[in-house]
Amino acid sequence: MKKQATYILTLIFLLSVFPVLAQFNPKTICRVENGKIYFRIDLNWTKAQQKELIRLFDLDTIVVQGVYNGKENITVKGTSWQVVKLNDHLVELSKLLAAMPVRAPSSNDIIMLDDRWLNAEGAAERVSVTFGVNRFTRYSVFQYSRGIARFFLPGNLNAKQVFLSGSFNAWSTTNLKMNPCDSGWTISLKLLPGKYSYKYIIDGKWTPDPYNRLKESDTYDSYNSVLYCYNYLFRLKGYSSAHKVILAGSFNNWNEKELKMIPLAGGWALSLYLREGTYIYKYIVDDAWITDPQNELKRPDGKGNFNSVMGIGDSLIFRLNGFLSAKKVILSGNFNNWNEAELEMEKTAQGWQLWYVLGPGNYEYKFIVDGKWMTDPANPNSTGEGEYQNSVLAHKANHVFTLNKYPQANKVIVTGSFNGWNKSNFKMVKKGETWTFPIYLIPGKYSYKFIVDDEWILDPANELWETNEYGTGNSVLWVEPR
Amino acid sequence: MGMEIIFRTSLTFVENSGMKIPLQGNRLTFFPGAILVAVFMLLAPAGQRAEKVPDNPCFIITSTLSFPGISFRTGGAMGELEMVIIPLKRVGNLFMIEAKIDDETGNFLFDTGASQLVLNTTYFRKYITIDETEARGVTGLTGSIRRTTVKRMQVAGLIYNNITADVTELGHIENRRGVKVLGLFGLSMLKGLEMVIDLKNNELRLYRLDKDGNRIGAHREEFRADITAKVVEYHNVLFMKARIGGKELDFCLDTGAESNVLNCYAPRKVMSTVTILRRSDMMGVGTDKAEVLFGDLNDFNVGEHPIPGMQAIIASLNALATSYGYPIDGMLGYDFFSKGKVCINLVKNELKISLNKAGKN
Numbered sequence: 001m002k003k004q005a006t007y008i009l010t011l012i013f014l015l016s017v018f019p020v021l022a023q024f025n026p027k028t029i030c031r032v033e034n035g036k037i038y039f040r041i042d043l044n045w046t047k048a049q050q051k052e053l054i055r056l057f058d059l060d061t062i063v064v065q066g067v068y069n070g071k072e073n074i075t076v077k078g079t080s081w082q083v084v085k086l087n088d089h090l091v092e093l094s095k096l097l098a099a100m101p102v103r104a105p106s107s108n109d110i111i112m113l114d115d116r117w118l119n120a121e122g123a124a125e126r127v128s129v130t131f132g133v134n135r136f137t138r139y140s141v142f143q144y145s146r147g148i149a150r151f152f153l154p155g156n157l158n159a160k161q162v163f164l165s166g167s168f169n170a171w172s173t174t175n176l177k178m179n180p181c182d183s184g185w186t187i188s189l190k191l192l193p194g195k196y197s198y199k200y201i202i203d204g205k206w207t208p209d210p211y212n213r214l215k216e217s218d219t220y221d222s223y224n225s226v227l228y229c230y231n232y233l234f235r236l237k238g239y240s241s242a243h244k245v246i247l248a249g250s251f252n253n254w255n256e257k258e259l260k261m262i263p264l265a266g267g268w269a270l271s272l273y274l275r276e277g278t279y280i281y282k283y284i285v286d287d288a289w290i291t292d293p294q295n296e297l298k299r300p301d302g303k304g305n306f307n308s309v310m311g312i313g314d315s316l317i318f319r320l321n322g323f324l325s326a327k328k329v330i331l332s333g334n335f336n337n338w339n340e341a342e343l344e345m346e347k348t349a350q351g352w353q354l355w356y357v358l359g360p361g362n363y364e365y366k367f368i369v370d371g372k373w374m375t376d377p378a379n380p381n382s383t384g385e386g387e388y389q390n391s392v393l394a395h396k397a398n399h400v401f402t403l404n405k406y407p408q409a410n411k412v413i414v415t416g417s418f419n420g421w422n423k424s425n426f427k428m429v430k431k432g433e434t435w436t437f438p439i440y441l442i443p444g445k446y447s448y449k450f451i452v453d454d455e456w457i458l459d460p461a462n463e464l465w466e467t468n469e470y471g472t473g474n475s476v477l478w479v480e481p482r
Numbered sequence: 483m484g485m486e487i488i489f490r491t492s493l494t495f496v497e498n499s500g501m502k503i504p505l506q507g508n509r510l511t512f513f514p515g516a517i518l519v520a521v522f523m524l525l526a527p528a529g530q531r532a533e534k535v536p537d538n539p540c541f542i543i544t545s546t547l548s549f550p551g552i553s554f555r556t557g558g559a560m561g562e563l564e565m566v567i568i569p570l571k572r573v574g575n576l577f578m579i580e581a582k583i584d585d586e587t588g589n590f591l592f593d594t595g596a597s598q599l600v601l602n603t604t605y606f607r608k609y610i611t612i613d614e615t616e617a618r619g620v621t622g623l624t625g626s627i628r629r630t631t632v633k634r635m636q637v638a639g640l641i642y643n644n645i646t647a648d649v650t651e652l653g654h655i656e657n658r659r660g661v662k663v664l665g666l667f668g669l670s671m672l673k674g675l676e677m678v679i680d681l682k683n684n685e686l687r688l689y690r691l692d693k694d695g696n697r698i699g700a701h702r703e704e705f706r707a708d709i710t711a712k713v714v715e716y717h718n719v720l721f722m723k724a725r726i727g728g729k730e731l732d733f734c735l736d737t738g739a740e741s742n743v744l745n746c747y748a749p750r751k752v753m754s755t756v757t758i759l760r761r762s763d764m765m766g767v768g769t770d771k772a773e774v775l776f777g778d779l780n781d782f783n784v785g786e787h788p789i790p791g792m793q794a795i796i797a798s799l800n801a802l803a804t805s806y807g808y809p810i811d812g813m814l815g816y817d818f819f820s821k822g823k824v825c826i827n828l829v830k831n832e833l834k835i836s837l838n839k840a841g842k843n
Contacts (some may be wrong), residue, residue, distance in 0.1 A: 030758035031744055032775065032796060037761070057761040097746055097773065097798075111739035111795070111815060112658055113575060165569075173569045174587065204567025218572075222684075375735070442638050445656055466604045467655035470669045476604055476653070478662060 024049045026056055039093040040086070041067055067093055129195050131251045132228035132273045133259070138211040144229045149191040151198075153209070154184040160203050164189075164256055166198025166224075170443075170481055177331035193231030193273055197224040228273035232312055234281075237267040237294060242285045247283025249307075250306065276313030276359030277335075292455060299342070311357025316395065318365070320353040323379065326369050331356070333365030333390075340368060360396035362440050380429045380439065392426070397438035399479060401448070405460060407433040409452045416448025416474075423451065443481040537644065564699040566639040567687065568686045573659045575740035575816035577681065579667050581637040588664040590637075591655065592686065594826075595736030595813065596668030597718035599632065599647035602656075605664055606630065606649050642671065642689070666738065669718045676703065676827040681820045682838060695829030705825040707834035709787045715831060716808050722833055724814075725783040727755040731811035735833070737813025737827070743796035747810055755781040756796065784835070793817050 007074055024045060031038050039057065041064075052062055063081055066074035081095045113283035136142055141149045151164055162185040164176040178185040178200075185200075197216065200207045208215060209225035214346040218224045245261040245268045248254045261283070268283075275469050280299060282289050292308040299309050320330050329345040329352040332338050345352040345367075352367075364383065367375050375382055376391040383392050401414045412428040412435045415421050427433040428450075435450075447466070449456050458465050459475040468474045570592060571578040578589040579771040586605065593600075601609070613629035637640040647665070655663050677695060678687040689697045697703075713735065714721045720735040727754050728742075744756065758777040775796040782792045794817065799810055818824075824836040 026759060027757045027778075030761060030775075030777075031748055032753050032756070032758060034746060037773075037775070055757070058763050059761075110685075111736070111741060111813070113740040113795075119837070159842060163569075171571055172587075173571065174582075201569050203689075204569050204685055206569055442662055445662065464604050464608070467651050 023461065024052070026052075029053065030057060035097050036094050037097050041091050041093055043089045043091060048289050063093070064221055067091060067274055105420070120430065130275045130277075130388065131271075131418055132195050132226075134228055134230075135213040136211055136227075137213055141209065141211040142227055144191070147190055147192070148188055149229055150186065150188045151178070152186045153178065153200055153202075154183055154211070156185060156202055157183075159185070161203060163201040164198060165201055165206075167196050167481065168198070191229050194275075195226065195228050195273065197226050199224055230271045230273050232272060232274045234261070234270045234272075234355040235267060235294065236261065236269070236285075236292070237284055239285050240266065241270065242268075244286065246284040247281065248284060250279045251275075251281070270413060274312050278311045278357045280307035280309050282307060313357050314396075315355045315357050316393075317353055317355055318345070318376075319351065319353045320345065320367050320369075320376065323369050326352075328370060331365060332368055332373075335365070337362050360398070361394075362438050363393045363395060364390035365393065366390055382427065383425045385424065394438040394440045395441050398476070399439055399441050401428065401437045401439065401450075401459075402461065403428065403435040403450050403452070403459070404433065406435065406452050409435070409471045413451040414448060415451060416477075417446050418448070441477075441479045443479045446477045446479065448477060449474055487607050504686075525595070564690045564697070566688050567836070568638045568688065570681070570684045572681075572684055572685055573661050573712070576655075576659065577684070577737060578661065579637060579685075579686070581635055581664075581667070583635045583664065584633055586664065588662055590665050590667040591663055591738060593666040593736070593738030594669050594672075594720060595734065595738040595812070596666040598668040598670040599645055600652070600666035601630070601647045601649045602652040602663055602665050603628075603633075603649050604651070604653055609649060610815075611649075612646070637667070637671075639796060645671075657743065660769050669720065673828055676825065676829070679819050679824045681816070682823075689735075691827070691829050693829075695827055695832075705823075705834050706836050707825070708822070708837045709784050709789075709835040710835045713826065713831050713833045714768075715828070720826070721808060722784075722814070726779060727751040727753075727781055732809050733812045733814045734808075734810055735818075736813045737819060739813050741776070742779070742792060742815050742817045743799065743813040744794040744796050745799040745811045746775070746796045747800060753812075755779070756794075758796070759793075789821055789835075789837075791817075791821070 014200075021124050023042065029039055029041070031040075039053075039059075041053070045053070050064055050068070054061060060076050062076050066081075066236045066290055067083055072083050074083070079095060081093055084092045084094070086092055116263070120434050136140070138154070141152045141154070144387075153162060156162065157180075162178040162180075163173060164178055165171050168189070168191055169176050176189065178186060178187040195325050198209070200209065206222070208223055212225040212227065214226045215223040216226050220294055236245060239245060240263070244344070245263075246256060247259040247270055248256055251274055252258055253479065259270060259272070261270045282291055282299075284290075291306055292310075295308045295310065297309045298306040301307050320329060323329065324347075329347075330340060331343040331345055331354050335356075335358055336342055343354055343356065345354040366375055368374075373387075375389055379393065381392040382389050384390055403412060406412065407430070412430075413424065414426055414428055414437050415423060418439070418441055419425050426437050428437045447468070448459070450459060456472075458473050462475045462476075462477070464476040465473040468478055567834050568579055571580070571589065577592045579592050581590050582588065583601075588605075600730050609630040609632075611628045611630055614627070630647055630649050632645050632647050633643065635645060640756070652663050652665065655661075672688070674691060676689040676691055676695075678689075680687065690699075711722055711724075722733050722735055723730055724733055725731070726748070729749055731748065731752065744752075746753075756777050756779060758775050760776040762774045762776075777794065777796060779792040779794050782789050794812065799812065825834040825836070827834075
């Protein structure tokens, strides 16, 4: 009974408040008539409703302020608006329609929607995942060993042609033709460890893998199947009497539930994909956190405890020659959030060094020699100026910008869509007669130019270019998936 | 509104096997550029060259250098298949077809709004120009349209020989959608065929037709249509009538439009049924400024059949109408084609729609 009374009271409250608030129905605000555009605006709208009006119809704030200040004519940026009062609280704001668009579409034009208007919600982001585990419902449909992935699609024996299409072949619909076998269709291909999305094309029809529970929206009505090619096996010996063992680490934000280890004879194990890099981790054995007893490499967590450390991928050796009288040298970079204490370098006969594992990418770093920050004197590649100058390392660079002419130039910059057309980055380095700059670029399209002593030029060695908005051109580079 | 329209070549007809085919080249083309800005790049894998193209092509489409139409060569091993399903790759609200052109394999935008094959200058700069046309837009911007010849193009089981193609800049589509676009697959590439556009399943089915426009062989079974309408083909562009607010309007059918478009100068009776949901002051390509409106078409009908849930950009299409030489009140793009399976017979000039059933996948 008490509850009911509350409901009734709430209802009465709402009913009493409602008439005070002005109606705000976006569908009744705007109309177009005889080349003019009209907005019906209620002077009782709240500030929030006015803001929504501005957002929906991209109106100038000054125009809307003018309406609420009772103006009859408002001119903003060369456009004149008229306001006509309809009654004590309703006004109509109008203006001539601008020729829309200035350049009329021609028949070869592609009419493209702004992404805000495109109904593909949460348009796919290019997120490179740090780890992943497969969820196939049938063991035989996917196998991965020694860099070879074998796909098996059972059944569909009446199909004429089956293709495999996915992120590994840039979603080509024609270049991975599957082979018929007695019970279905197979194909084997070389894949690097990583995450891939895919579909089958059975006689022209897109079909997700029916035996794969791991899927993600293709941002439209359907979904793509997702799989991981593994590159790491976690093993914990013993603890056979434990009920459960969880793996947690920096790769999954120390999630305490996600990665359940599988009991095996003599211990526990878990295979997964991990992106190349350095990680810290622990096992949780029946709620007790332990470091990996089989791994001697541990680093302090800064709170008096230790974490196990593992790396996947190629190790890099950072070296700083000289500075032998220094007490402490630290390596700090964007790969460890510019931590000023974590990575202490080791003293050698020639100077200082540190082993560190990094995945492919562009990294910035500096050395801290007894508290003083410095760039790497042995690395000619850098970005920024003065105290913001950092050494730049393109680890596993997949592209080298090269300019063969202009050996007499003083300064050559390569700039493009990959760095927001920054005019001072990146400085190319002259080796002999050739200017170069190595870089790691994720797959996709890039446009770029060289700036040779303040003169912008196309890449003379690249025949792909397109016209830009200045009527000149930009060189075009496509980086294909590995 | 002042505007300047230049026709460089005039309409000509050539005789070929009893058919009269208008020569292209009379169409006014503005300097290419999409009218709306799409800033965001969708996840789209970069194009990788494909090495293999499916064997067993089902039919050959030939045309000659001076004759941009197509004709069938039947018989032999090539003539055995009567239908192909081409998987479409969706990018935003646009759809790509993978094709091999001479030695290059890549994505072509399926664009019934383009009259013929169009190649992207970036990748086909070296192709020999056989004709060049000046084009001028309303803002006075000029650009040139080159025309070239492609020896061989292969799409699923279709083979085209010696086709003419326009060469123009298409980099803006790539930059907005992050996908490599070799060109546009325009309407003349589908001449003489029946196509079933099934955007829900991302597929395009092409049927071979006999001289009366009927499907041949095993695929005779009729397309189950909820709506049937006449289409008119004019200069390799398809037009169809639809009714809004009791007024009959002419729309062109354009799979290369991510949205429907309605002319803002449509009669008052039409506009009064339109609910405007959004407006935007947008920058177009370069420095063009555009005022763009987007709304619901509350009363859209094909014949007697209402089609609910249609939305459209409201923009001025007067210049486009002049360029087509055909009165045009709007364009039917993604919003229209996604309402169901759309079957267009290019011999009978007939359009049929099998509407998506609510709740049915």
